Amino acid sequence: MKLPHLIQKLRPASSEVRMPGFDEIYYRYWYRDVGQFPGTPLQHYLKHGWKEGRDPSAGFSGDGYLAANPDVRANSFNPLAHFLEFGLAEGRKGWQKDPASPAPLGRLIASTEPQKLLAPPQMD
Numbered sequence: 001m002k003l004p005h006l007i008q009k010l011r012p013a014s015s016e017v018r019m020p021g022f023d024e025i026y027y028r029y030w031y032r033d034v035g036q037f038p039g040t041p042l043q044h045y046l047k048h049g050w051k052e053g054r055d056p057s058a059g060f061s062g063d064g065y066l067a068a069n070p071d072v073r074a075n076s077f078n079p080l081a082h083f084l085e086f087g088l089a090e091g092r093k094g095w096q097k098d099p100a101s102p103a104p105l106g107r108l109i110a111s112t113e114p115q116k117l118l119a120p121p122q123m124d
Helices: 024-030 030-038 041-046 062-068 070-073 079-090
Strands: none
Touching: 024 030, 024 070, 024 079, 041 079, 062 070
């Protein structure tokens, strides 16, 4: 699937790109291993993340979209890219997350370091 028209450059001299529906802060928070990836979080999602069942934002369920749209799954399309290019206009369902669903699994991966939600206070 071609994505050039879905990904827009912020400014001509910048290599930074955005994709509607992708939340970099959400993605970095829930999938901390993405920090080891040599590219940007968006590049990780487009290359690996969606195939691993990772959601691009708090409001979009890739697995839900693929389950509700077996033709998209059968053709191995990135669920967010398909939704943006075709699904939204076609009125496709399944992309909304169930508010009762559990948090993404990526955050629950065991770590050798203690996990904290907030950074420790700075001492002067």
